[in-house]
Amino acid sequence: MESSESDSMVLRILGxxxxxxxxxxxxxxxxxxxxxxxxxxxxxxxQIDLTEPLCRDDE
Known part of the structure; x- marks a missing residue:
């Protein structure tokens, strides 16, 4: 997911x-x-690594 897509999704959720x-x-x-x-x-x-995918399918 690109940054602009991610930003748009966050804005929708916040809305x-x-x-x-x-x-x-x-x-x-x-x-x-x-x-x-x-x-x-x-x-x-x-401890979490925010750069790691949540699951293998997300790679």
Whole structure:
């Protein structure tokens, strides 16, 4: 996927997210420190390489 295609896709997703927030603002919830600690306990030490494909088929 080229950069312009990727940018376009990100903009579309952000647009959908913005529209959903506008239509349903009551659904927004803050991330509290307890949830953040739980997330960090599950994935905080996971090392990733952002240049690697997610699976072999993506190469």
């Amino acid at each position: 959908l997210l913005a529209a959903d927030i506008d239509e349903h603002p009551g659904r927004l919830k803050a991330v509290d420190s307890e949830l953040l600690a739980r997330i960090n306990s599950l994935v905080g030490d996971v």
